Amino acid sequence: MTSQVSSPAEQADGAEGAVVGEQRTPRAPGGKEVRRLDRVIIRFAGDSGDGMQLTGDRFTSETASFGNDLSTLPNFPAEIRAPAGTLPGVSSFQLHFADHDILTPGDAPNVLVAMNPAALKANIADVPRGAEIIINTDEFTKRPMAKVGYETSPLEDGSLGAYNIHPVPLTTLTVEALKDFGLSRKEAERSKNMFALGLLSWMYHRPTEGTENFLRQKFAKKPDIAEANVAAFRAGWNFGETTEDFAVSYEVAPATRAFPTGTYRNISGNLALSYGLITASRQADLPLYLGSYPITPASDILHELSKHKNFGVRTFQAEDEIAGIGAALGAAFGGALGVTTTSGPGVALKSETIGLAVSLELPLLIVDIQRGGPSTGLPTKTEQADLLQAMYGRNGEAPVPIVAPRTPADCFDAAIDAARIALTYRTPVFLLSDGYLANGSEPWRIPDVADLPDLKVQFASGPNQRLADGTEVFWPFKRDPQTLARPWAVPGTPGLEHRIGGIEKQDGTGNISYDPANHDFMVRTRQAKIDGIRVPDLDVDDPDGARTLVLGWGSTYGPITAAVRRLRAAATPVAQAHLRHLNPFPRNLGEVLKRYDKVVVPEMNLGQLATLIRAKYLVDAQSYTQVNGMPFKAEQLAKVLEEAIND
Amino acid sequence: MTEVTDAPHLLSLVPKAEAKQSMKDFKSDQEVRWCPGCGDYAVLAAVQGFMPELGLAKENIVFVSGIGCSSRFPYYMNTYGMHSTHGRAPAIATGLATSRRDLSVWVVTGDGDALSIGGNHLIHALRRNVNLKILLFNNRIYGLTKGQYSPTSEVGKITKSTPMGSLDAPFNPVSLALGAEATFVARTVDSDRKHLTEVLRAAADHQGTALVEIYQNCNIFNDGAFEVLKDNAQAQEAVIRLEHGQPIRFGTDGHKGVVRDHGTGELEVVDVTPENESRILVHDAHGAGPTTAFALSRLADPHTLHQTPIGVFRSVERPVYDTLMAEQLDQAVDAKGKGDLSTLLAGSDTWTVVG
Numbered sequence A: 001m002t003s004q005v006s007s008p009a010e011q012a013d014g015a016e017g018a019v020v021g022e023q024r025t026p027r028a029p030g031g032k033e034v035r036r037l038d039r040v041i042i043r044f045a046g047d048s049g050d051g052m053q054l055t056g057d058r059f060t061s062e063t064a065s066f067g068n069d070l071s072t073l074p075n076f077p078a079e080i081r082a083p084a085g086t087l088p089g090v091s092s093f094q095l096h097f098a099d100h101d102i103l104t105p106g107d108a109p110n111v112l113v114a115m116n117p118a119a120l121k122a123n124i125a126d127v128p129r130g131a132e133i134i135i136n137t138d139e140f141t142k143r144p145m146a147k148v149g150y151e152t153s154p155l156e157d158g159s160l161g162a163y164n165i166h167p168v169p170l171t172t173l174t175v176e177a178l179k180d181f182g183l184s185r186k187e188a189e190r191s192k193n194m195f196a197l198g199l200l201s202w203m204y205h206r207p208t209e210g211t212e213n214f215l216r217q218k219f220a221k222k223p224d225i226a227e228a229n230v231a232a233f234r235a236g237w238n239f240g241e242t243t244e245d246f247a248v249s250y251e252v253a254p255a256t257r258a259f260p261t262g263t264y265r266n267i268s269g270n271l272a273l274s275y276g277l278i279t280a281s282r283q284a285d286l287p288l289y290l291g292s293y294p295i296t297p298a299s300d301i302l303h304e305l306s307k308h309k310n311f312g313v314r315t316f317q318a319e320d321e322i323a324g325i326g327a328a329l330g331a332a333f334g335g336a337l338g339v340t341t342t343s344g345p346g347v348a349l350k351s352e353t354i355g356l357a358v359s360l361e362l363p364l365l366i367v368d369i370q371r372g373g374p375s376t377g378l379p380t381k382t383e384q385a386d387l388l389q390a391m392y393g394r395n396g397e398a399p400v401p402i403v404a405p406r407t408p409a410d411c412f413d414a415a416i417d418a419a420r421i422a423l424t425y426r427t428p429v430f431l432l433s434d435g436y437l438a439n440g441s442e443p444w445r446i447p448d449v450a451d452l453p454d455l456k457v458q459f460a461s462g463p464n465q466r467l468a469d470g471t472e473v474f475w476p477f478k479r480d481p482q483t484l485a486r487p488w489a490v491p492g493t494p495g496l497e498h499r500i501g502g503i504e505k506q507d508g509t510g511n512i513s514y515d516p517a518n519h520d521f522m523v524r525t526r527q528a529k530i531d532g533i534r535v536p537d538l539d540v541d542d543p544d545g546a547r548t549l550v551l552g553w554g555s556t557y558g559p560i561t562a563a564v565r566r567l568r569a570a571a572t573p574v575a576q577a578h579l580r581h582l583n584p585f586p587r588n589l590g591e592v593l594k595r596y597d598k599v600v601v602p603e604m605n606l607g608q609l610a611t612l613i614r615a616k617y618l619v620d621a622q623s624y625t626q627v628n629g630m631p632f633k634a635e636q637l638a639k640v641l642e643e644a645i646n647d
Numbered sequence B: 001m002t003e004v005t006d007a008p009h010l011l012s013l014v015p016k017a018e019a020k021q022s023m024k025d026f027k028s029d030q031e032v033r034w035c036p037g038c039g040d041y042a043v044l045a046a047v048q049g050f051m052p053e054l055g056l057a058k059e060n061i062v063f064v065s066g067i068g069c070s071s072r073f074p075y076y077m078n079t080y081g082m083h084s085t086h087g088r089a090p091a092i093a094t095g096l097a098t099s100r101r102d103l104s105v106w107v108v109t110g111d112g113d114a115l116s117i118g119g120n121h122l123i124h125a126l127r128r129n130v131n132l133k134i135l136l137f138n139n140r141i142y143g144l145t146k147g148q149y150s151p152t153s154e155v156g157k158i159t160k161s162t163p164m165g166s167l168d169a170p171f172n173p174v175s176l177a178l179g180a181e182a183t184f185v186a187r188t189v190d191s192d193r194k195h196l197t198e199v200l201r202a203a204a205d206h207q208g209t210a211l212v213e214i215y216q217n218c219n220i221f222n223d224g225a226f227e228v229l230k231d232n233a234q235a236q237e238a239v240i241r242l243e244h245g246q247p248i249r250f251g252t253d254g255h256k257g258v259v260r261d262h263g264t265g266e267l268e269v270v271d272v273t274p275e276n277e278s279r280i281l282v283h284d285a286h287g288a289g290p291t292t293a294f295a296l297s298r299l300a301d302p303h304t305l306h307q308t309p310i311g312v313f314r315s316v317e318r319p320v321y322d323t324l325m326a327e328q329l330d331q332a333v334d335a336k337g338k339g340d341l342s343t344l345l346a347g348s349d350t351w352t353v354v355g
Helices: A008-013 A052-066 A117-126 A142-147 A170-177 A185-189 A192-203 A209-218 A223-242 A269-284 A299-306 A321-333 A344-360 A387-392 A410-425 A435-439 A516-531 A554-569 A589-594 A608-617 A634-646 B039-054 B070-076 B089-099 B111-117 B119-128 B173-179 B193-205 B232-238 B291-297 B321-336 B341-346
Strands: A022-026 A033-037 A039-047 A069-075 A090-098 A111-114 A132-136 A164-168 A248-252 A262-268 A288-292 A314-317 A337-342 A364-370 A428-434 A441-445 A499-501 A548-553 A575-579 A581-583 A598-603 A622-625 B061-065 B080-083 B104-110 B132-138 B184-189 B210-215 B239-242 B256-260 B267-271 B308-315 B350-353
Touching: A039 A052, A039 A117, A039 A192, A039 A248, A052 A069, A052 A090, A052 A192, A052 A209, A052 A262, A052 B350, A069 A435, A090 A117, A111 A117, A111 A192, A117 A132, A117 A142, A132 A192, A170 A185, A170 A192, A170 A223, A185 A223, A192 A209, A192 A223, A192 A248, A209 A223, A262 A269, A269 A288, A269 A299, A269 A337, A269 A364, A269 A410, A269 A428, A269 A435, A269 B341, A288 A299, A288 A321, A288 B089, A299 A314, A314 A321, A314 B089, A314 B321, A321 A337, A321 A344, A321 A364, A321 B089, A321 B119, A337 A344, A337 A410, A344 A364, A344 A387, A344 A428, A344 A499, A364 A410, A364 A435, A387 A428, A387 A581, A387 A608, A410 A428, A428 A435, A428 A554, A435 A554, A499 B070, A548 A554, A548 A589, A548 A608, A548 A634, A554 A575, A554 A598, A554 A634, A589 A608, A598 A608, A598 A634, A622 A634, B039 B070, B039 B132, B039 B193, B061 B070, B061 B089, B070 B080, B070 B104, B070 B132, B089 B104, B089 B119, B089 B132, B089 B321, B104 B111, B111 B119, B111 B132, B111 B173, B119 B132, B119 B173, B173 B184, B173 B210, B173 B291, B173 B308, B184 B193, B193 B210, B193 B308, B232 B239, B267 B291, B291 B308
Parallel strands: A033 A248, A039 A111, A111 A132, A132 A164, A288 A314, A288 A337, A337 A364, A364 A428, A499 B080, A548 A575, A548 A598, A598 A622, B061 B080, B061 B104, B104 B132, B132 B210, B184 B210, B239 B308
Antiparallel strands: A022 A033, A039 A090, A069 A090, A069 A441, A262 A441, A262 B350, B184 B308, B256 B267
């Protein structure tokens, strides 16, 4: 661990979003100075066609294998290729990496890579004064600048005076580096993102082997393109090494102390969720059946699962959202672990079938990767505004358990937990992730398979009821007295032939029943089953005996925790609790809420969790909300919490 | 692609019954609650009567239905069954059939269920050729909601919701199914037990999706809709019985026949004469293209139902979705080995933190 000059907050516990601590340690190689940093936030920004997501992914991979803690925020438009060079077409990738434990992709970049004027214009407001900006000067010609409303060149008009500007003719240098490859100028230009990646990799001492291997694998069928990209990547590295403009490079030591012993990999939320589903299927010893219709930002789960057919995973790309969940439910009736993946608009379409699953009492997972709404909303941006849809969005009294992961890697455990509930209680379960978790990534300690929970279920195998005349029969709605779950009798089991449907059923026999008292009983029983689901008590982190509690759920965990660290570092006590289970709530939630004078609930919606807890616990929870499609920033949250505490 | 002809018949994947079955074995203990006189009774009896012939273990048979009068059908079959939501039975059955090839999966639906609210699922099941047997009870009316016109009702139908007559042109379910790439399409009539059973037999034997349109009388809201096909006096002239390999003739003593106009390619009905007898079309249900089957489906007058063909329009072999899906799983295991969870979770890019 290097000793560092840093803010008091960081010295305390590595809070985020404050000034970057650094230490000058002049070193020899290339005669250039090397400085040590404890953390850095880099944002790559360019046109949708510039390959910024790939560049970010590669830098992330290099950083992960180097052993830093990291957190990422890809941010891209819904259009595949918006008109080139325009503001709506800007795509960016922010990466925060550190020598210590971090929780968010960072509030503001220390380094911005702007591949064109649109990228500069769209991102400059987020860049703090004094930060470094690497600008591709080749694109700062009259027309591209005019397209985004620059009347004079920001490189020359002094408007960037507060920043540390590195003007680099990235395109020209890339084309020059590739002149022996026999590529057209246009083809050669396409490697400029790799040149930029090479330069940044030099600046931050990233290992390069992984990227070179990656490029050779990605372009295995076009070896000349592979070599051109490798050459551009190396040229970028060498440019940093030799040019006078880059006098300093930086080291961010591995975050060894932040991580418990183990083997790690970098993982995105959607990938972790996919692995969680496969794992749940393995642990339950049931085949996984995914019925899904493509929708952003959930499609990557369909893509991922379709690659793993050798795990017995069946993926069915249905004709629509309704058929996606229908097929999953049909497979569940047949004894599979049925899953459907979607986003908010898809949930709306699936609602009726979710109600059917509630009525049939079959296990089913509904994965909702929330995005901005209503309607089509903001397909590629994040939001938490489907909570009430998941909670109440069906006809009749149709309670469905809700599980929400808190970080990208946590999607793995949350998926297994959701499967556990579905299988144990024979119920559809919502898994509420969001676009920020789905596409963001962080290091994940790879679990030992031997430590994973056992999810095995017992199918019904024989009669479960003796009639008055002594006949042994099977009652599909005779419940387990502990869990209130009904038996899961799968077709192919002799003697248990039975019919189930969405019409109200008589308790026990499952026969159609319109009896008023029976309906009242069944509605209350289905509710009682969900209310009785065992979920762990809510943990409260409150080292200082605070009087204000900040309560969150889902992907706000990172920003809330970072904000809480800041407050505590400034000697402001605050308690924090984060819900994984939104339905049912942990049993101690009411008691926890009553312990505090104030409860603040930050959410990326207009106060949906706050509404639920106010209604259920009569607590005057204070809602703090943001619906701009982006995660909270730690600094801003800390300010709001501080105001609430001092109010 | 699967060599359909060389593979074992898909029915062989479904376990056989240990003992001989009777119709009684397929009757559930539930009281049948259709209106007295409903055509559904006849279809239920025909299906229950036919099932023992298949000789399948009844626990491996599943009936899935949507919503509507006919969709109560599963409750009366002593097999596994699911009464689902309106129009979605083909989707739900697809999930079941593709994950459990040891089951014989039947879908029971109606004209509103299959062709209105569930039209999308029907056409996609057909194009995929999922191993489902779909029984479409067509009574050309909405019964359970008490008498609105349906997507198969004739234009100008006076109903509760169309007091001045319905405006929309009806679907012809057979034409629709053929257009949706169906591999098996047949039509039969509720009251003709023998014909209905023959069609069920052919459908059960078909590998892939079989669509059976059953003209079914709703004696409450659309009574007599198919009378012209049932009344002895009229049926001779109205019904065209399709039999594979036989000339398509109908009417008293077969005095009418179907010929192709070589100029337009269209089919037309002619009075059979010694001169044109050799030109009478011989029904080929297994023909490679769907064109002739489609043309046959257009012979009926949607209003009067004169010249209505019944029987198997088309029955061809095409790879079955369930089989292809299972084969991809096998191929993946062959290529990559059975999935190993530890290897999957570890991936290829890891680092280790030691204490």
